[in-house]
Amino acid sequence: MTIKTESVSLEDARRVVAAGEAKADEIGSPSNIAVVDVGGNLVAHIRMDEAWIGSVDISINKAFTSRAFDITTADLAANAGPGEQFFGINASNNGRVMIFAGGVPLRHGGRIVGAVGVSGGSGEQDQTVAEAAATAF
Amino acid sequence: MTIKTESVSLEDARRVVAAGEAKADEIGSPSNIAVVDVGGNLVAHIRMDEAWIGSVDISINKAFTSRAFDITTADLAANAGPGEQFFGINASNNGRVMIFAGGVPLRHGGRIVGAVGVSGGSGEQDQTVAEAAATAF
Amino acid sequence: MTIKTESVSLEDARRVVAAGEAKADEIGSPSNIAVVDVGGNLVAHIRMDEAWIGSVDISINKAFTSRAFDITTADLAANAGPGEQFFGINASNNGRVMIFAGGVPLRHGGRIVGAVGVSGGSGEQDQTVAEAAATAF
Amino acid sequence: MTIKTESVSLEDARRVVAAGEAKADEIGSPSNIAVVDVGGNLVAHIRMDEAWIGSVDISINKAFTSRAFDITTADLAANAGPGEQFFGINASNNGRVMIFAGGVPLRHGGRIVGAVGVSGGSGEQDQTVAEAAATAF
Numbered sequence: 013m014t015i016k017t018e019s020v021s022l023e024d025a026r027r028v029v030a031a032g033e034a035k036a037d038e039i040g041s042p043s044n045i046a047v048v049d050v051g052g053n054l055v056a057h058i059r060m061d062e063a064w065i066g067s068v069d070i071s072i073n074k075a076f077t078s079r080a081f082d083i084t085t086a087d088l089a090a091n092a093g094p095g096e097q098f099f100g101i102n103a104s105n106n107g108r109v110m111i112f113a114g115g116v117p118l119r120h121g122g123r124i125v126g127a128v129g130v131s132g133g134s135g136e137q138d139q140t141v142a143e144a145a146a147t148a149f
Numbered sequence: 150m151t152i153k154t155e156s157v158s159l160e161d162a163r164r165v166v167a168a169g170e171a172k173a174d175e176i177g178s179p180s181n182i183a184v185v186d187v188g189g190n191l192v193a194h195i196r197m198d199e200a201w202i203g204s205v206d207i208s209i210n211k212a213f214t215s216r217a218f219d220i221t222t223a224d225l226a227a228n229a230g231p232g233e234q235f236f237g238i239n240a241s242n243n244g245r246v247m248i249f250a251g252g253v254p255l256r257h258g259g260r261i262v263g264a265v266g267v268s269g270g271s272g273e274q275d276q277t278v279a280e281a282a283a284t285a286f
Numbered sequence: 287m288t289i290k291t292e293s294v295s296l297e298d299a300r301r302v303v304a305a306g307e308a309k310a311d312e313i314g315s316p317s318n319i320a321v322v323d324v325g326g327n328l329v330a331h332i333r334m335d336e337a338w339i340g341s342v343d344i345s346i347n348k349a350f351t352s353r354a355f356d357i358t359t360a361d362l363a364a365n366a367g368p369g370e371q372f373f374g375i376n377a378s379n380n381g382r383v384m385i386f387a388g389g390v391p392l393r394h395g396g397r398i399v400g401a402v403g404v405s406g407g408s409g410e411q412d413q414t415v416a417e418a419a420a421t422a423f
Numbered sequence: 424m425t426i427k428t429e430s431v432s433l434e435d436a437r438r439v440v441a442a443g444e445a446k447a448d449e450i451g452s453p454s455n456i457a458v459v460d461v462g463g464n465l466v467a468h469i470r471m472d473e474a475w476i477g478s479v480d481i482s483i484n485k486a487f488t489s490r491a492f493d494i495t496t497a498d499l500a501a502n503a504g505p506g507e508q509f510f511g512i513n514a515s516n517n518g519r520v521m522i523f524a525g526g527v528p529l530r531h532g533g534r535i536v537g538a539v540g541v542s543g544g545s546g547e548q549d550q551t552v553a554e555a556a557a558t559a560f
Contacts, residue, residue, distance in 0.1 A: 013295055013297055013298050013301075014292040014293060014294060014295060014298060014394050014399060015198060015292060015293045015294070015295045015323075016290070016291075016292055017290075017291055017292065017293050017324070018288040018289060018290055018291065019288060019289045019291050020288060020289070021287055021288060021289045021472050022469055022470065022471055022472055023287055024287050024288060025469075026469075027287075049325070050291070050324075050325060051202070051323070051324060051325015051326060051327060051476065052202055052203075052325060052327070053325060053326070053470070053476040053479060054468060054470060054479045055469070055470050056467075056468060056469050056470070057465060057467060057468040058433055058436075058437075058466070058467045059433065059464070059465060059466050059467070060433055061432050061433055065462060065464040068464060068465045076203075077203065079202070080201060080202050080203025080204075081201050081203045081204070082201060094230050094231050095230060097249060097250065097271055097272030097273070098249055098272065099226065099229075099230065099248065099249055100226070100229065100239045100246075100247060100248035100249055101207070101249065103239040103240065103244045103246065103247070103248075104203070104206050104207045104210060104244065104247060105203055105206045105207070106206075106244060106380070107244060109203065120288050125288060158335050159332055159333065159334055159335055162332075163332075188339060190333070190339040190342060191331060191333060191342045192332070192333050193330075193331060193332045193333070194328060194330060194331040195296055195299075195300075195329070195330050196296065196327070196328060196329050196330065197296055198295050198296055202325065202327040205327060205328045289472060325476070326476055326477075350477075351477065353476070354475060354476050354477025354478075355475050355477045355478070356475060368504050368505050369504060371523060371524065371545055371546035371547070372523055372546065373500065373503075373504065373522065373523060374500070374503065374513045374520075374521060374522035374523055375481070375521075375523065377513040377514065377518045377520065377521070377522075378477070378480050378481045378484060378518065378521060379477055379480045379481070380480075380518060381518060383477065
């Protein structure tokens with residue numbers, strides 16, 4: 013009766029991180045990059061040289077958020093502003109819900125089995141890096 | 150001189166959860182459903198298969214919020230936006246106050262004696278499931 | 287390259303909870319009973335009538351702890367006292383690590399795929415209820 | 424008059440992590456391995472396949488603790504038991520202080536410029552992995 017699922021291995025996570033790192037280098041946006049598994053738990057994290065120390069937490073929690081709600085944090089952001097249906101969601105989960113761009117789900121076999129989170133640049137830069145990272149999964 | 154009160158039994162909570170679950174199945178919105186008692190303390194929680202893991206906390210805290218202020222979280226939301234009288238209330242109570250739809254009080258004999266909280270779909274879906282759940286009380 | 291794993295369904299969790307509840311009734315120890323999945327995230331929780339409200343959190347976190355370290359919380363306790371190798375572990379994970387009896391892993395196919403946590407009575411009572419619950423998995 | 428300092432680069436951190444990972448493989452102790460810089464901030468983290476999810480936080484905080492107090496967490500442990508001079512220190516820093524083996528400072532030019540934290544096995548295993556990791560610095 014148990015549920016069969018898949019998750020992200022360390023090897024997977026490293027491939028995702030490496031792809032994000034390459035893109036971050038390419039666009040000149042030193043980043044924190046984090047990968048979580050199907051349970052939302054951290055598998056790997058890097059902080060590139062010169063990347064913000066405040067972004068350690070953000071990258072990990074963007075990844076968490078993206079898996080926790082099976083959505084990009086950019087899409088969640090669109091629903092979390094004043095007057096929107098999820099306004100205030102960022103107070104939940106002990107402040108771990110990030111509502112700005114940079115978190116992207118990792119999909120395998122039609123299911124979301126983890127997520128990547130990026131923080132270090134503008135929202136657009138973080139999203140670009142995260143998408144490049146996710147593509148490598 | 151003590152206060153006589155009523156509260157939600159586990160049997161009540163299960164009936165409420167079951168009604169919510171049936172509605173969630175009907176509308177295709179896998180949900181977390183939580184019930185709290187007159188003290189705002191959890192009586193029962195379920196996470197339906199496929200429901201978001203980030204919604205565990207939200208469902209419990211929507212129920213808490215609804216009993217804590219004797220209001221639906223949808224109605225609280227209307228008072229918690231920028232410029233409204235309770236703007237910022239979600240920073241109180243250690244982040245447990247949820248200001249979006251899905252929390253509904255449970256009433257008995259003209260009094261609020263608990264609440265149900267639902268999280269897993271859109272605000273509209275969560276509200277629909279929560280109202281169906283509360284009706285079973 | 288992804289990892290194949292299994293987890294606890296809501297149906298599984300309810301069977302586990304029901305078995306725990308029956309044992310708790312039998313030994314007269316009103317309990318909180320919680321089940322988490324392979325990721326340590328809550329699947330179901332009940333608080334039996336008359337069970338302690340302070341035990342809501344404890345039951346959920348005993349289940350979390352048992353899966354987080356793939357161990358019974360009773361066995362962890364033996365390693366977490368003064369002078370032992372894990373003394374102080376309960377300060378980690380934001381206070382979610384419970385180091386007393388009542389958390390038991392759920393195993394399937396030789397792997398730990400979730401856990402059950404019980405709180406409401408003495409350590410011995412909680413352990414008895416948790417073991418009965420886990421056996422039903 | 425500013426202070427000149429050195430810190431751990433991502434390249435350094437990866438070398439440290441890789442050495443720890445090799446030792447963890449050798450002794451059969453799947454581990455979380457984390458490296459922090461001179462500011463105590465995370466530079467890199469990995470969770471090896473099968474390593475405990477509860478050890479993510481512990482590995483990061485063992486590294487933090489080791490740099491925060493410029494000491495191995497094993498040595499801190501000896502001072503943090505009942506009756507010792509730092510008993511209770513693990514309640515400080517929002518629960519980030521780990522007082523059991525597995526955190527080791529990283530030294531360069533006679534100074535401590537970061538630390539590594541390992542969690543996943545017994546205290547002895549974690550210490551062995553952390554020392555191997557630190558040696559690669």
